[in-house]
Amino acid sequence: MELTSEVVSSMAIGAVFKDFDGKKINSLDFHRTEDRLVTASDDEAIRLYDTANAKWLKTIHSKKYGVDKIVFTHHRDSVLYSSKNGWDESLRYLSLHNNSYLRYFKGHRDRVVSLCMSPKNDMFMSGSLDHTVRLWDLRSNACQGLMRVRGRPAVAYDEQGLVFAVSMEGGAIKLFDVRSYDKGPFDTFLVGGDTAEVTSMKFSNDGKHMLLSTANSWLYVLDAFEGHKLHTFELQPVEGGGTLEASFSPNGQFIVSGSGDGTIRVWSVESGTEVACWVGHAGVPAKVKWAPRRMLVASASEVLAFWIPDLNRIAGFGT
Numbered sequence: 001m002e003l004t005s006e007v008v009s010s011m012a013i014g015a016v017f018k019d020f021d022g023k024k025i026n027s028l029d030f031h032r033t034e035d036r037l038v039t040a041s042d043d044e045a046i047r048l049y050d051t052a053n054a055k056w057l058k059t060i061h062s063k064k065y066g067v068d069k070i071v072f073t074h075h076r077d078s079v080l081y082s083s084k085n086g087w088d089e090s091l092r093y094l095s096l097h098n099n100s101y102l103r104y105f106k107g108h109r110d111r112v113v114s115l116c117m118s119p120k121n122d123m124f125m126s127g128s129l130d131h132t133v134r135l136w137d138l139r140s141n142a143c144q145g146l147m148r149v150r151g152r153p154a155v156a157y158d159e160q161g162l163v164f165a166v167s168m169e170g171g172a173i174k175l176f177d178v179r180s181y182d183k184g185p186f187d188t189f190l191v192g193g194d195t196a197e198v199t200s201m202k203f204s205n206d207g208k209h210m211l212l213s214t215a216n217s218w219l220y221v222l223d224a225f226e227g228h229k230l231h232t233f234e235l236q237p238v239e240g241g242g243t244l245e246a247s248f249s250p251n252g253q254f255i256v257s258g259s260g261d262g263t264i265r266v267w268s269v270e271s272g273t274e275v276a277c278w279v280g281h282a283g284v285p286a287k288v289k290w291a292p293r294r295m296l297v298a299s300a301s302e303v304l305a306f307w308i309p310d311l312n313r314i315a316g317f318g319t
Contacts, residue, residue, distance in 0.1 A: 001309065003251055003295060008266050009276045010313035011297065015054035016282075017304040019047075025300035026084070027245075030291050031072045032119065037291075037298055038079055038096075040070035046081065048096055051296055054306055060099050065092070069115040071124070073138060078102065080124060080138075082112035091115070091126060093138060105136050107143050114154045114200070120161030123178070127153030133166050135181070145181060156201040156210075158224070165210065167198035173210070173227070189227030191220060199243040204252035209269060211255060213246050219257055221269060231272035236260035238284055247289045247297075256297055258285030264299055264307075281305055 001007060023042035030037050035052035044066050048057040066084030073080060077097040083089065089112060091105040105126075114127035122138040133153050135145035151169025157178075158164070164181070166174050171191035176184075191198075196216035203210055203224060210222040217238065221231040235244060238260040246257035254275065255267045264285055266276040283301030290297050297307040 001295065003249060003253065005268065005275045006314060007295065007309050008249075008254055010310040011276070011278060011295075011307045012310045012313075013280055013305050014308040015306040017047075017049070017056060019056070019059075020045075020302055020304070022302050024242075024302055025287060025304060026068045027070050028287055028289060028298055028300050028304070029071045029079075030289060030293075030298070031076055032074070032292055034076040035293065036072070036076060038070055038072060039300065039304060040067040040081055042066075042084075044084075046070065046079065046094070046096070049304075051291055051294060051298075051306070058096070060094070060096060062092075069112055071115050071117045073117060073124075074122070080115060080117065082115055082126070084111075086111075089128065089130075091136070103138065103141060105134075105141060105143070107134055107146075108132065113152055116155045116157055116164075118157050118161045118178075119159055123161075125155040125157070125164060127155045127166070152197045152199070152215075154198045154201045154212075156203055158203040158207050159205045160207065165201055165203070167201055167212070169197070171198075173198075173201070173212075173222075187227070189222060191222070191229065200245045202246070202248055204248045204269070205250055206252045209248070209252065211246055211248055213244055213257070215241075215243055217244055217260060219244075219246050219255065221255065221272070231267070231269075233257070233265070233267060233272075235265070238286055242284070242286050245287045245289070249290050250292050254290075256288050256290060258288045258299060258301075260284055264288060264297075278307065 037049040068084040070081040089108040093103040108128040110130035133147040149168040154167040173189040174185035175187045196214040200213040212220040217235040219233040264278040285299035287300040
């Protein structure tokens with residue numbers, strides 16, 4: 001089945017997981033090649049799911065450190081995560097297989113607000129409220145690179161793993177060559193027109209576009225080569241100052257994001273028009289991501305929901 005506007009419009013909740021004790025889900029991540037999803041939540045727990053069968057697999061607690069940002073490494077049973085306890089900002093490399101720490105990465109002095117794994121190798125990046133971005137290698141405890149930035153940073157790799165982007169205060173997006181980042185950025189985009197901080201940043205899989213989410217619930221789509229602003233979307237803010245995280249579809253043709261009004265919106269990247277508005281999620285789905293290998297979207301508030309195409313509705317579009 002091809003991912004079209006009709007398929008996107010048909011999507012409905014196929015499974016819901018409510019075992020978070022009413023606590024907020026802070027982040028979620030799909031594995032790139034396996035049918036697995038991991039979540040990090042305010043009940044100080046990491047949960048692993050089988051997305052092919054909509055099945056919970058296991059829960060691992062991090063009572064001592066809490067858990068905030070989480071990403072898969074390239075291994076199906078290991079993750080990186082940041083803490084949320086306010087006193088230890090180390091990053092932790094955890095085996096989900098036997099609940100053992102493989103390595104600690106120390107250096108940040110304030111909360112880590114952005115965490116990104118290279119799509120091609122064992123490098124990863126972290127951005128912190130201590131106004132630094134650090135580059136790391138899973139194979140070494142030592143920090144591989146350090147950048148001092150203004151404001152709250154967000155970090156992202158492109159899908160080829162050749163370029164990474166760092167956002168900073170004033171709407172500046174700086175692009176670096178992974179192989180020579182120490183020479184400084186090779187390009188800088190000034191988004192402008194918005195004083196709010198960028199809270200998350202994504203490249204589309206084809207490398208043509210960038211997606212920025214801001215602290216005041218705006219989304220921007222940029223041309224990844226020239227930095228031109230192609231589309232702007234305004235969403236209902238999240239009560240209490242929470243932030244929204246949006247996502248590209250795997251084919252790069254759609255953008256999906258939750259909104260402070262409890263809905264989930266989907267837009268066409270090409271035209272900028274809204275193609276769907278999904279309702280029925282409990283709470284505000286602040287974190288929304290498209291699965292890389294399936295026609296599946298995961299949305300998270302105090303519950304986790306899986307959205308899948310409704311075949312009956314799709315059949316109805318042709319009548």
